[in-house]
Amino acid sequence: AKQHPPFPPGPPPRLLVGNFRDLPTKLPWLTYTEWGLQYGNLVHANALGQHIFIVNSVKTANELFEKRSHIYSDRPVIPMIELMEWDFNVGLMPLGDRWRQHRRMFQQHFRRDLSRNYRPVQMKKAHQLLQGLLESPQDFRELLKTVAAASIMATVYGYDVKPSNDRFVALSENAVQKLSESFFPGAVAVNTFPILRYLPSWMPGAGFQRFAAECRQITQEMRQAPFDFVKQNIRDGVDSKSVVAKLLGASQARGRSDDEVIQEMAATAYAAGADTTVSILGSFFLAMAVHPDVQKKAQIEIDTIVGPHRLPEFEDRPSLPFVEALFREVFRWRPVLPLGVAHATTADDIYNGYFIPKGATVIANIWAMTRDESIYSEPDRFSPDRFFTADGMLNSDDTVLSFGFGRRICVGRHNADAIVWAAIVSVLSTFNIAPAKDANGNEIEIDANYSDGLVSHAQAFACSITPRSNTAKNLVQATEVSDM
Ligand code: HEM
Numbered sequence: 001a002k003q004h005p006p007f008p009p010g011p012p013p014r015l016l017v018g019n020f021r022d023l024p025t026k027l028p029w030l031t032y033t034e035w036g037l038q039y040g041n042l043v044h045a046n047a048l049g050q051h052i053f054i055v056n057s058v059k060t061a062n063e064l065f066e067k068r069s070h071i072y073s074d075r076p077v078i079p080m081i082e083l084m085e086w087d088f089n090v091g092l093m094p095l096g097d098r099w100r101q102h103r104r105m106f107q108q109h110f111r112r113d114l115s116r117n118y119r120p121v122q123m124k125k126a127h128q129l130l131q132g133l134l135e136s137p138q139d140f141r142e143l144l145k146t147v148a149a150a151s152i153m154a155t156v157y158g159y160d161v162k163p164s165n166d167r168f169v170a171l172s173e174n175a176v177q178k179l180s181e182s183f184f185p186g187a188v189a190v191n192t193f194p195i196l197r198y199l200p201s202w203m204p205g206a207g208f209q210r211f212a213a214e215c216r217q218i219t220q221e222m223r224q225a226p227f228d229f230v231k232q233n234i235r236d237g238v239d240s241k242s243v244v245a246k247l248l249g250a251s252q253a254r255g256r257s258d259d260e261v262i263q264e265m266a267a268t269a270y271a272a273g274a275d276t277t278v279s280i281l282g283s284f285f286l287a288m289a290v291h292p293d294v295q296k297k298a299q300i301e302i303d304t305i306v307g308p309h310r311l312p313e314f315e316d317r318p319s320l321p322f323v324e325a326l327f328r329e330v331f332r333w334r335p336v337l338p339l340g341v342a343h344a345t346t347a348d349d350i351y352n353g354y355f356i357p358k359g360a361t362v363i364a365n366i367w368a369m370t371r372d373e374s375i376y377s378e379p380d381r382f383s384p385d386r387f388f389t390a391d392g393m394l395n396s397d398d399t400v401l402s403f404g405f406g407r408r409i410c411v412g413r414h415n416a417d418a419i420v421w422a423a424i425v426s427v428l429s430t431f432n433i434a435p436a437k438d439a440n441g442n443e444i445e446i447d448a449n450y451s452d453g454l455v456s457h458a459q460a461f462a463c464s465i466t467p468r469s470n471t472a473k474n475l476v477q478a479t480e481v482s483d484m
Pocket of ligand 1: 090091092093103106110268269270272273274276277280336337340341342343364402403404405406407408409410411412413415416420
């Protein structure tokens with residue numbers, strides 16, 4: 001074998017299995033962050049011959065994923081994804097023409113300037129969230145799922161999701177659920193290190209083949225059903241604005257039939273955008289329930305700028321710096337995908353004298369980056385004030401690390417940014433979020449544990465959600481009337 005520079009430091013490998021047994025299966029980002037403190041900003045591990053690199057600082061992430069994006073933009077191969085026919089998802093695709101075509105299609109409809117077109121519909125969905133909170137505040141978690149699904153379905157398919165038991169949402173949830181089930185057994189290690197799927201003992205048997213066949217059928221239906229809905233609407237002359245309608249129009253104008261790619265792209269928007277949005281909004285509710293002082297400060301800002309007679313609009317955003325800082329802090333405090341989505345290398349590389357081979361899995365430990373004490377003092381504390389300069393101006397730290405890096409950076413981020421801001425500002429302006437009380441009137445302490453998995457969620461917690469005032473209540477009710 002040819003000589004190469006050393007690998008970066010990491011936990012000492014064992015005979016044959018390497019670090020396989022060191023790989024954490026519970027909240028792995030915490031262990032990786034400890035490894036970072038012990039070994040450095042770039043940690044090397046080796047599981048059964050697969051090289052894994054963990055990037056623990058923003059600086060190293062920028063050096064590798066951004067400046068050397070020509071090397072660090074592939075995805076690790078996941079054979080089971082293909083078996084289930086989930087490989088239509090651009091986020092899981094290896095680099096190549098197919099990825100480029102899909103990514104371009106997303107780009108064309110979700111880039112920053114065009115994302116503005118979706119704002120009215122997103123604000124409307126945020127207002128529907130308010131109506132839901134008024135009617136059944138105890139169901140807020142379900143309502144967050146609805147607002148996330150509804151904003152994407154409206155944008156992509158021009159489809160208005162029903163408040164409950166919506167058939168397209170059920171189809172997609174089912175398919176996404178199957179996808180995450182497929183990550184078992186050994187869930188987290190497998191999510192993070194897809195190569196482990198090659199392990200003979202984990203090789204799926206006939207049961208798995210049946211499971212895969214079932215998945216294929218569901219994902220097929222998930223792509224087809226809402227797509228047919230759009231086609232029907234186009235024939236009826238009632239949809240020209242949804243992403244799918246526009247893509248179909250453009251492809252027809254070029255005399256092409258791109259139905260399949262369009263279906264795939266649309267279904268991916270849901271798979272990538274719904275659960276992630278639910279997670280960040282859940283963290284917002286949690287943060288507000290435990291930090292009444294922060295909530296109050298944001299509400300005072302909104303009251304001062306927007307006044308009591310209307311709800312906030314996107315145009316208010318630049319005038320609401322504290323809400324902006326709060327928005328940034330939610331994303332920092334609880335990054336949605338604490339380990340991002342794994343990248344892979346397409347060539348050998350040397351960084352700071354260390355060797356990173358072609359085909360390695362490279363993980364952005366976003367959790368560690370958001371806990372970096374040299375940038376964020378007392379990182380576990382929820383404090384929007386950290387985003388202000390000494391003279392009270394919003395600072396320039398506006399990169400949302402939660403959206404990932406380089407050529408693979410979240411292609412829906414402008415859309416996500418808008419719906420999350422719209423929901424946050426709308427809720428703050430009209431509701432108070434507080435811990436729930438028990439029968440004796442004592443506050444129930446909130447247990448803020450987070451789930452494992454690619455997308456991490458706050459586990460169920462109770463909170464009290466009440467209108468801030470009668471005026472606020474009236475405003476919420478009034479939006480309902482105008483939507484009818
Ligand atoms: C709060 C909401 C969201 C978060 C936190 C989030 C986060 C992420 C992250 C971490 C990645 C991987 C980046 C990397 O590889 O470095 C990603 C990729 C992606 N996201 Fe998002 N996302 C969100 C919402 C959305 C929405 C609403 C859409 C669609 C409209 C979307 C579409 C995608 C797609 C298609 C990819 C794959 C890109 C590729 O591999 O080339 N995301 N997202």
